[in-house]
Structure formats: structure tokens, C-alpha cells
Amino acid sequence: EFRHSIMSQRLPKLRIGFIGGGQMATALSLGIIKSGILGNGSSVIISDPYQSQLTKITQSFNALNINNISFETTTNNTQCIRNCDVIFLAVKPQYLPGVMKELNTSFTGKEIIVSMVTGTTLNVLQTQLTNKPNQPVIRIMPNTPALVGCAAISITKGDYATKEQLKMVQSLLDPMGVVKKVDREYLIDAVTGLSGSGPAFVFMMIEAMADGGVKAGLSRQVALQLAAQTVLGAATMVLKTGKHPGQLKDAVASPAGTTIAGIKQLEKNKFRYAVMSAVESAAKRATELGKPKKSKL
Numbered sequence: 001e002f003r004h005s006i007m008s009q010r011l012p013k014l015r016i017g018f019i020g021g022g023q024m025a026t027a028l029s030l031g032i033i034k035s036g037i038l039g040n041g042s043s044v045i046i047s048d049p050y051q052s053q054l055t056k057i058t059q060s061f062n063a064l065n066i067n068n069i070s071f072e073t074t075t076n077n078t079q080c081i082r083n084c085d086v087i088f089l090a091v092k093p094q095y096l097p098g099v100m101k102e103l104n105t106s107f108t109g110k111e112i113i114v115s116m117v118t119g120t121t122l123n124v125l126q127t128q129l130t131n132k133p134n135q136p137v138i139r140i141m142p143n144t145p146a147l148v149g150c151a152a153i154s155i156t157k158g159d160y161a162t163k164e165q166l167k168m169v170q171s172l173l174d175p176m177g178v179v180k181k182v183d184r185e186y187l188i189d190a191v192t193g194l195s196g197s198g199p200a201f202v203f204m205m206i207e208a209m210a211d212g213g214v215k216a217g218l219s220r221q222v223a224l225q226l227a228a229q230t231v232l233g234a235a236t237m238v239l240k241t242g243k244h245p246g247q248l249k250d251a252v253a254s255p256a257g258t259t260i261a262g263i264k265q266l267e268k269n270k271f272r273y274a275v276m277s278a279v280e281s282a283a284k285r286a287t288e289l290g291k292p293k294k295s296k297l
Helices: 023-035 051-062 077-081 093-103 122-129 144-148 163-176 185-196 198-215 220-241 245-252 258-268 271-289
Strands: 015-019 043-047 070-074 086-089 112-115 137-141 151-157 177-181
Touching: 015 023, 015 077, 023 043, 023 051, 023 086, 023 144, 023 163, 043 077, 051 070, 077 093, 086 163, 093 122, 112 122, 112 163, 122 137, 137 163, 137 185, 144 151, 151 163, 151 185, 163 177, 185 198, 185 271, 198 220, 198 271, 220 245, 258 271
Parallel strands: 015 043, 015 086, 043 070, 086 112, 112 137, 151 177
Antiparallel strands: 137 151
């Protein structure tokens, strides 16, 4: 329900490459293909060192039964970027130096490079990933709910990417969830800590709520479903009503009732402080990852 309505007008025929075939690359590539946004005759190619991972992605693509888009895989990064219009960089930060060295002279300068590498700045990508002086580069920070079309994604333009190129990349990502423009690059680390790492914090909360339900006598299955649905419902209320979460919380907590008794325990155990600190620490770690050799991985 929260997916952006897909543009009625399709994009032109495009060739899209993914360097790295992990979870995020899988989610974004299949999401783009499923959305129907790509023009007829478009193609997607994914590069990954592990053939087993590529086989898995190919099986997922085949299950979609899509005939107007071709799908290829390779273990060769240089082959992957050849003739591409858009290239998504989806490798872990520790593997990036090797990839930059390998691909430095292989770009034409015309491709739009879209990086989701944590902590790596636009400047580093513009000067070390490519040897072309005016290469269009865009940074995005997606999160794993892209797998189910409920992502929160930030998008930031480099020096040489045009507004039109930014718009095009945004339209590729729109079907995956919500795309927010972040103009100041240093804020991407904050996005990483909040929505990039955030799903893991929420999964822990769902698990803990379900444990509480089991402790109170519910079966594991029922407790988990109720906990997950409660978080989904609460998030939906925040997004749909536009009301402050504190106001929505107050509406649930009646005088001397069950909810306020639970809230007291959360306050006693510094629940808000724990969540704020988790986001802050994750954001700080994203900044550290952008400074090579300063921190041990």
C-alpha cells in the first residue's frame, strides 16, 4: 500500500549492471524488473564472485516469468559494466578498494554510477573509482525491507550527475518503497544509522515483544504474529495519521491502566536511551567505515 504508484510512462530501453550480488542487489534488481518501469528490450546484469549466489538470483528471476527484459550474470566485474547505462555498486566497504583498482580505467564517463557502499564519499567514488573527470555518481542508502517493497531509501547527487539523471534513478527505486532526497552528503551516515541499520533494531523489538507474549502464556507462533502485526500497525498509524508518536502513545495509555504500567518499565530500563544510542552508534560506525584503515573491520 505504501509503494509509490509506478509511473505510467516507462523509462527508455536501459542496460543496468550490479557489482555485487548480495541481499540488497538481489532486492533492488528484482524489484526494478518486477516494477515494469523498464522499457522493452532492457537488460540487467549482475556480477558476483560466487557462482552459487548468481545461480540463486537467476532462479528468482526465472520465477518471475518476464519475457521483455533479459537477465545475465557474470563473475567478471569489467564485463558487467560494459555498455551499461546505470551501474549499481553493491559491495561491502572492505572489498571496495580492490573493485576501484580493477575498474578504474573501464568506465566511459557516461554511465551513472549508483553507490550503496556504506561510508564511501562521492568524492572518493568520483576520483578513485573512475578515472573519467566528469563521471555522474549518485549515492543511495537503501534497507532490507526493499525485499518486500517497503524500503526507506535516501538518494544524494554527486557533482556531475544531472537533475534528470537523479530523477531517472529515483524512478527506478520508487517501486521499492519510499525514496527521500538527502542533499547534504554528511547526513547519509545518519540515514545509515536510522533506516539502514534500523530494521535490525525493530526485529529485536519484535522478538522481545513475542518473548514477553510467550512469558505471559501465548504460543510462540501467535505471539510472533501479534508482535509483528502490532509494529506494522503502529508504524502505519504514524505514517497515515501524521500525528506525533507521543500523541498516539498517550491515546493508548489510559489512567492507571495496563499500558502505562508497561511504559513505566520501558522508562525504568532506559528504552528510549537504548534506541537513540543504537542509531547514534550505527551512524558513527558508518562515518568510521568511510575512513580507510582507521578502524579495524
